[in-house]
Amino acid sequence: MQFKSMVISNVEVSPKYFRMRMTAPQELACAVPGQFVMLKVNDAIDPLLRRPFGLFDVGSFVPEYAGCGAQVYCEILYKVVGKGTKLLSALHHGDLVDLLVPLGKGFQMGPAGEEKVLVGGGVGLAPLYYLAKELKERGEKVRLFAGGRNRDDILCITEFERLGVETYVATDDGTLGEQGFVTQVLERHLGSGMRIFACGPTPMLNAVAKMSQNLGVPCQVSMEAYMACGVGACLGCVMKGANHSDETPDYRCVCKDGPVFDSFELQWS
Amino acid sequence: MQRPDMSVVLAGIPMRNPVMTASGTFGYGAEFADYLDLESIGAMVTKGLSLKPKAGNPTPRIVETPGGMLNAIGLQNVGIDAFIEQKLPYLKNVNTPVIANLYGNTLEEYGEVASRLDGLAGVAGIEVNISCPNVKQGGIVFGTDPAAAREVVSLVKRNTSKPLIVKLSPNVTDVVLMAKASADAGADALSLINTLTGMAIDLERHRPVLANVTGGLSGPAIKPVALRMVWQVARAVKLPLIGIGGIMNGRDALEFMLAGATAVQVGTASFLDPSAAQRIAQEMEQYLVEHNIESARSLIGALEV
Numbered sequence: 001m002q003f004k005s006m007v008i009s010n011v012e013v014s015p016k017y018f019r020m021r022m023t024a025p026q027e028l029a030c031a032v033p034g035q036f037v038m039l040k041v042n043d044a045i046d047p048l049l050r051r052p053f054g055l056f057d058v059g060s061f062v063p064e065y066a067g068c069g070a071q072v073y074c075e076i077l078y079k080v081v082g083k084g085t086k087l088l089s090a091l092h093h094g095d096l097v098d099l100l101v102p103l104g105k106g107f108q109m110g111p112a113g114e115e116k117v118l119v120g121g122g123v124g125l126a127p128l129y130y131l132a133k134e135l136k137e138r139g140e141k142v143r144l145f146a147g148g149r150n151r152d153d154i155l156c157i158t159e160f161e162r163l164g165v166e167t168y169v170a171t172d173d174g175t176l177g178e179q180g181f182v183t184q185v186l187e188r189h190l191g192s193g194m195r196i197f198a199c200g201p202t203p204m205l206n207a208v209a210k211m212s213q214n215l216g217v218p219c220q221v222s223m224e225a226y227m228a229c230g231v232g233a234c235l236g237c238v239m240k241g242a243n244h245s246d247e248t249p250d251y252r253c254v255c256k257d258g259p260v261f262d263s264f265e266l267q268w269s
Numbered sequence: 270m271q272r273p274d275m276s277v278v279l280a281g282i283p284m285r286n287p288v289m290t291a292s293g294t295f296g297y298g299a300e301f302a303d304y305l306d307l308e309s310i311g312a313m314v315t316k317g318l319s320l321k322p323k324a325g326n327p328t329p330r331i332v333e334t335p336g337g338m339l340n341a342i343g344l345q346n347v348g349i350d351a352f353i354e355q356k357l358p359y360l361k362n363v364n365t366p367v368i369a370n371l372y373g374n375t376l377e378e379y380g381e382v383a384s385r386l387d388g389l390a391g392v393a394g395i396e397v398n399i400s401c402p403n404v405k406q407g408g409i410v411f412g413t414d415p416a417a418a419r420e421v422v423s424l425v426k427r428n429t430s431k432p433l434i435v436k437l438s439p440n441v442t443d444v445v446l447m448a449k450a451s452a453d454a455g456a457d458a459l460s461l462i463n464t465l466t467g468m469a470i471d472l473e474r475h476r477p478v479l480a481n482v483t484g485g486l487s488g489p490a491i492k493p494v495a496l497r498m499v500w501q502v503a504r505a506v507k508l509p510l511i512g513i514g515g516i517m518n519g520r521d522a523l524e525f526m527l528a529g530a531t532a533v534q535v536g537t538a539s540f541l542d543p544s545a546a547q548r549i550a551q552e553m554e555q556y557l558v559e560h561n562i563e564s565a566r567s568l569i570g571a572l573e574v
Contacts, residue, residue, distance in 0.1 A: 002304060002544060040541060045336045045489045045517065049541050100304075100543065226331050228338060228540040231304070233296035235342050236331035249324025251345065256300075 001025060007095045008073060010088075014152045016080045017123070018089050019056065024074040024101060031058050032106030033131035034222050034260040037076065038230035040098040041091070047084040049228050050100065053077075054127035054199065054259070074101070077126035077155060103230050104259050107131050107220055109138070110195045116140050117196045117217075118165070119186055119208050121147040124200030125155050127222050131197055136163045143168065143189070147182025147204060151175040183207040190215055196263075198222070209263035219263040225254040232256030240267040273557035274564040275550065277311070279509050279532050280432035280457035282366050282393050284311035287565055288522065288550040291513055291536030292317055292370035292396060292436070293342065295546075297356040298363065304543035310550060311532060312366040315352065317398050319371070320378045320385075322348035327480040332469045337488030337515070338537060339467055341481035344372060344398075349385050357391050366393035368434065376411075379421050383428040394431050397422065399451075400438030400463035412438040412463075415450035426455035434511065437461040439491075439498055448502040460511035460534060461502060462495045488537040489515040496528050503529020503570055517545070519552025529570040 008021040038050035053076035060070040080089050091097070107127070110116070116135050118128045125146060135142050143166045146154050150173045160167055169177025170185045178185055183204060190196075190211065198208045199222035212219035227237035232253050239258075241250035244267050252258065252265065275286035289312040295301060298313050307313065325345025332339050347355065352369075360367045369392045373379035379397065386392050399412035399421060411421045422435055435451040437444060439462035448459055464485025469478040477483075495514020503510055512525030513534040522533045538545035557565060 002542075047333060048336060048338060048488055048537070049333050098542075226329055228331050228340075228537075229294075229543070231296075231300050231543060233294060233300045234331065234340070234540055235325060235345050236329075236340060238325070238328060238330070238345070246324075249322075251324060 001027060001101060003099045003101060005097050005099045007091045007093055007097065009093060010091050012089070013077075014155055017077065017152070017155055018080065019075060019077050019156070020088070020091070021073050021075045022097065022099075024058065024072045024099070026072055028058055028074055028101050029060065029072050031055055031074075031102040033134050034106030034127050035102040035104050036127075036230075036259060037074065038100040038103060039076070039088070041084055041087045047087070050230065051084050051088075052103075052224075052227055052230060052255070054123070054222065055102070055130050056126040057130050057133065077123050077129075079123050100230055104255055105257070107197055107222070107260050109135060110218065112138065112140065114140075115194045116142045117186070117190070117194050118142060118144045119182065119196060119198040119200070119204070120144070121182065121200035121204055122153045122155070124204075124222070124224075127199050128197060129156060129159060132160055132163050132165050136165065142166070145170075145182045145186045145189075147171065147200070149173065181207070183211065187211060190217055192217070196220070206268050209266070209268050212263055220260050221263050221266070222260045223254050223258050223266075227255050230255045241265060242267050273554055273562060274566070275554055275557075277531050277566055279312075279511070280394065280434065282312065282368075282432055284366060284532065286311045286550045286553070287526065287530075287532040288546050288553070289368070289511065289532055289534045290314055290539060290546050291534035292398065294536040294539050297352070297360070298367070299356075299359050301539065301543050305547040307363045308365050309547045310365060312368055312393065313360070313363075314368040314370050314396055314534065315356070316346050317344050317370045317372050318346055318349050318352050318382060319344065319373065320349055320382050322346065322351065329478060329480055332478045332484070334467070334469055334486065335490065337486050337490035338540075339469055339479060339484035339486055340464070341479045341484035343481065349382055353385075353389065357389065361391035367391060368394045368396050370396045370398055370436070372398040376421055376424060380424045380428045383425040387429045387431060392431065394434060395425070395429055396434040396436055396460060397425050398436050398463070400436050400440075412447065413441050415446050418447055419450045419454040422451050422454035422456055432457045434458045434460050436463055437502075438463050439494060440466050444498045445501055445505045448506045452506050452508050456508060458509045458511060458531075459502065459506065460513055462491070462498050462514050465491055465494065487515070489517055491515050492521060496524060499525055499530050500528040500572065516549065519549050519554075519556055522549050522553055523556055523568060526565065526568045527570070527572040529572070531569050
């Protein structure tokens with residue numbers, strides 16, 4: 001659905017990374033971790049298109065004004081990379097944005113009793129936080145493997161720890177956690193009885209998907225893509241399905257068929 | 270005063286208002302049902318249909334540019350059979366005319382797809398794409414040469430009894446020549462413009478942004494070009510016209526009508542505002558009310574030069 005949303009807070013949590021909380025429609029209270037929003041930052045024609053953001057959190061609060069019931073909010077985590085996100089970072093409490101919510105298919109949490117393994121980096125941590133929150137509410141054991149180029153890419157780790165998630169960190173330059181790829185740390189811990197949920201840069205997802213397939217560990221990945229509409233019409237955000245070939249093409253829409261896929265559904269390089 | 274009369278008749282197709290959705294920007298209709306009332310708009314145009322399903326181009330397929338976007342989707346579609354089996358039954362239950370957009374990889378395929386659509390209930394008319402800039406076959410080759418356009422349009426005409434709309438490319442030296450060729454070959458209406466060929470470059474990587482290198486530019490950036498072409502064609506050809514190009518609001522749409530369009534198609538606007546087509550129809554009506562104009566039809570070609 002389309003919703004005029006009011007910014008509640010918009011805070012820089014790490015250099016260039018912002019966490020924004022905004023009002024959301026009641027319907028969003030039933031959103032599934034992994035689903036996303038399409039946000040239009042203003043009415044101007046430049047930037048023209050909405051931007052997709054994974055849900056970082058959904059909750060409710062009671063506003064201070066008298067006579068108001070509980071109000072649903074949602075949060076996103078974003079990095080300032082271009083004109084759209086720069087404008088977004090300048091918004092304050094009370095500013096309005098236009099949302100399409102909730103979009104896409106989210107994570108399937110799997111049976112209780114398994115160990116849930118979350119792997120992500122940068123803004124890829126956004127949907128994993130919402131997922132971790134829901135999993136911990138169900139009393140599951142959750143571990144997070146967070147990676148990035150340097151410490152600035154490792155976001156909101158204390159938030160995960162506060163939920164009771166065991167965290168492992170690796171950075172390319174060693175400024176936080178182990179030096180190297182987070183997938184190397186992950187490899188040492190992976191075993192049977194686990195289920196992987198991953199979101200982050202494509203090379204990371206590529207490595208995680210292959211590792212999980214080799215070890216026979218079920219793995220879901222949340223993909224990112226350029227998209228214009230978010231509702232399955234523009235066909236701009238497609239990815240190759242596992243059996244895609246030039247002769248038998250099989251493209252999947254990230255917005256509608258995803259953004260969360262079982263890793264074996266997609267073709268990995 | 271009474272509500273203004275927004276209805277128009279386009280090549281024999283009665284529409285409640287002049288706002289149509291542009292091919293390739295509205296899926297097969299159902300994708301947008303959560304966001305607008307499909308029975309509030311004038312007509313829906315489907316994604317371009319081909320004889321066989323088509324995969325489309327590699328990714329990245331889209332990129333935003335100032336005031337617009339480039340796309341090189343490559344006419345990905347489910348194919349005519351799947352359209353008839355899976356998409357059309359839904360559309361038949363919507364009380365809004367459906368225009369099937371079609372293209373062929375060869376001349377023969379254009380005729381074949383047209384004849385497959387011909388007997389179908391629930392298809393009010395067909396729109397022939399001879400103007401897609403993103404595929405080598407089945408599009409632009411027929412849309413830039415008047416003789417080739419005449420050939421493909423007359424073939425489709427022989428294979429259909431439905432109103433025939435021909436969608437023109439702006440990527441030509443003289444759009445009027447193409448319009449006349451299509452009219453001579455039996456088109457009942459013309460829609461213009463398709464996207465303008467363009468490209469975007471990633472300066473960091475020294476590479477084109479789109480995998481296809483070039484793509485079609487759409488959005489508000491192209492509106493002045495589209496208005497000019499509609500106006501030129503309206504003066505040269507008697508057929509009803511559908512104005513397309515960067516229409517974002519009711520005022521944009523009415524400008525196209527003044528230039529000579531009987532109806533308009535909303536494209537890129539539906540991507541950023543999925544209820545755009547319905548909103549634009551309402552904004553047009555509002556303008557008519559505010560200006561005490563009784564019917565939308567009275568504005569067609571009413572530009573004073």
